[in-house]
Amino acid sequence: MTNWTKIDQTVKRWIQEAGTNIRASFTSSLTIQAKSNPNDLVTNVDQETERFFIENIRSEFPEHRILGEEGQGDRVQSLDGVIWIIDPIDGTMNFVHQQRNFAVSIGIYENGIGQLGYIYDIVHDELYHARKGHGAWMNDTPLPKLEKAPVETAILGISATWLINNRHFNQEKLVQLAKDVRGTRSYGSAALELAYVASGRLDGYITMRNAPWDFAGGKMIVEEAGGIVSTIDGGEIDMLSVNPVFAAAPGLHQDILKKYLT
Amino acid sequence: MTNWTKIDQTVKRWIQEAGTNIRASFTSSLTIQAKSNPNDLVTNVDQETERFFIENIRSEFPEHRILGEEGQGDRVQSLDGVIWIIDPIDGTMNFVHQQRNFAVSIGIYENGIGQLGYIYDIVHDELYHARKGHGAWMNDTPLPKLEKAPVETAILGISATWLINNRHFNQEKLVQLAKDVRGTRSYGSAALELAYVASGRLDGYITMRNAPWDFAGGKMIVEEAGGIVSTIDGGEIDMLSVNPVFAAAPGLHQDILKKYLT
Numbered sequence: 052m053t054n055w056t057k058i059d060q061t062v063k064r065w066i067q068e069a070g071t072n073i074r075a076s077f078t079s080s081l082t083i084q085a086k087s088n089p090n091d092l093v094t095n096v097d098q099e100t101e102r103f104f105i106e107n108i109r110s111e112f113p114e115h116r117i118l119g120e121e122g123q124g125d126r127v128q129s130l131d132g133v134i135w136i137i138d139p140i141d142g143t144m145n146f147v148h149q150q151r152n153f154a155v156s157i158g159i160y161e162n163g164i165g166q167l168g169y170i171y172d173i174v175h176d177e178l179y180h181a182r183k184g185h186g187a188w189m190n191d192t193p194l195p196k197l198e199k200a201p202v203e204t205a206i207l208g209i210s211a212t213w214l215i216n217n218r219h220f221n222q223e224k225l226v227q228l229a230k231d232v233r234g235t236r237s238y239g240s241a242a243l244e245l246a247y248v249a250s251g252r253l254d255g256y257i258t259m260r261n262a263p264w265d266f267a268g269g270k271m272i273v274e275e276a277g278g279i280v281s282t283i284d285g286g287e288i289d290m291l292s293v294n295p296v297f298a299a300a301p302g303l304h305q306d307i308l309k310k311y312l313t
Numbered sequence: 314m315t316n317w318t319k320i321d322q323t324v325k326r327w328i329q330e331a332g333t334n335i336r337a338s339f340t341s342s343l344t345i346q347a348k349s350n351p352n353d354l355v356t357n358v359d360q361e362t363e364r365f366f367i368e369n370i371r372s373e374f375p376e377h378r379i380l381g382e383e384g385q386g387d388r389v390q391s392l393d394g395v396i397w398i399i400d401p402i403d404g405t406m407n408f409v410h411q412q413r414n415f416a417v418s419i420g421i422y423e424n425g426i427g428q429l430g431y432i433y434d435i436v437h438d439e440l441y442h443a444r445k446g447h448g449a450w451m452n453d454t455p456l457p458k459l460e461k462a463p464v465e466t467a468i469l470g471i472s473a474t475w476l477i478n479n480r481h482f483n484q485e486k487l488v489q490l491a492k493d494v495r496g497t498r499s500y501g502s503a504a505l506e507l508a509y510v511a512s513g514r515l516d517g518y519i520t521m522r523n524a525p526w527d528f529a530g531g532k533m534i535v536e537e538a539g540g541i542v543s544t545i546d547g548g549e550i551d552m553l554s555v556n557p558v559f560a561a562a563p564g565l566h567q568d569i570l571k572k573y574l575t
Contacts, residue, residue: 144496148468149514151437175413206410211473211497215488226477234406235473237499252411 142240158267168271199302245269420529430533507531
């Protein structure tokens with residue numbers, strides 16, 4: 052049987068260590084390579100951080116598989132067994148331009164079921180974490196269960212992209228939603244925006260294209276805080292593919308789905 | 314002659330004191346009153362902080378006038394003499410929902426000319442400040458002079474509102490700009506977004522409706538960092554009215570004006 056307590060303690064230690072290294076990199080100059088898309092910057096720190104996790108996981112838990120953004124993990128084509136889904140730095144553009152608004156994201160799934168989730172906002176030293184059935188936490192503070200929020204007072208995380216250039220979904224419906232909520236925000240890090248939903252800083256978050264490493268940690272944490280995470284039309288998220296992701300407080304999730312998304 | 318060094322030292326002391334009080338309020342429960350518009354929340358902390366500054370200014374600099382968001386200052390109808398333009402908490406909705414992404418903003422103008430500017434990001438303990446002719450600073454670190462940035466690699470601060478529901482300006486032009494830049498962000502605090510332009514975390518910021526207390530501090534700081542602040546069509550900002558505000562790095566400001574805004 053998988054010893055989740057041991058894994059949880061081990062991940063937390065590794066995350067703190069990765070955070071220390073990433074913080075130290077702020078003073079050294081970064082080597083930035085443009086990936087195929089200039090929106091998708093990658094730094095040496097990204098790759099080193101992923102390698103750090105992969106080497107540790109392979110040594111400590113050799114039977115587990117790893118799906119990582121930087122592509123140094125395994126070719127994962129089924130959800131069997133224990134899978135670590137890792138984004139070493141979610142929000143790389145922010146990391147490079149701002150030295151804030153980025154996070155380490157890790158989700159650990161067993162046979163497709165989320166067991167552990169972590170989002171570490173390094174600059175704020177805020178570790179959001181969750182364990183299946185044990186609730187969600189920010190550092191040592193349990194996150195209160197999310198409460199029903201009406202659309203008119205909601206603050207919604209959504210990138211302007213999906214309101215002006217959306218080839219994946221009915222743009223008009225999203226625009227109407229953005230007009231009806233109290234305010235929108237956009238931080239440029241899916242992991243952080245999911246952590247903000249879990250902690251009530253945002254009431255909801257919508258994105259059209261998220262990869263598993265963007266949402267694997269956050270999905271666990273939002274769900275354990277009492278929120279709901281689905282595809283844009285309320286379907287189940289596929290943990291091995293790019294998905295549209297819609298996370299929100301309960302009640303609000305249902306209202307938005309019914310009035311705007313279906 | 315006005316002793317700007319003395320004023321500068323005094324403001325910095327007051328801002329630190331206000332920051333300490335605001336931080337302390339996080340643990341006490343907030344009394345929130347809805348203003349006429351539910352987007353415009355106001356808390357007792359806002360009003361107390363404004364009162365704190367007003368009482369201090371009146372006692373220390375009785376000949377100066379005060380223009381403040383919470384309306385406890387003077388009726389200022391000309392720019393003659395020394396005027397303090399104060400937003401005790403810019404980003405009140407963030408303050409209430411997030412306990413971050415808000416700032417104290419102060420600009421001090423003499424006969425319409427900016428002399429001192431302050432934006433204090435309390436949670437990060439980052440005081441952005443500038444004095445005319447002396448450059449811009451973040452705490453004790455001088456901000457490097459902003460460099461020319463091309464549109465394609467720029468990160469632009471802009472609220473989704475101006476891209477989907479803009480009655481003040483040609484929406485199509487702004488949408489094209491938002492499509493052409495590398496990314497957009499929206500934080501919900503004009504003061505912070507201007508501080509981010511000054512420090513290079515954003516390359517530009519556009520808003521259609523800003524009151525003097527939203528931009529008085531930030532305009533000074535961006536300009537002293539080498540950036541340009543104008544109305545949306547490149548005109549001069551009126552320090553006594555609501556303005557559309559466009560702040561950007563040099564070069565980028567000119568390019569965006571020419572290609573998208575005029």
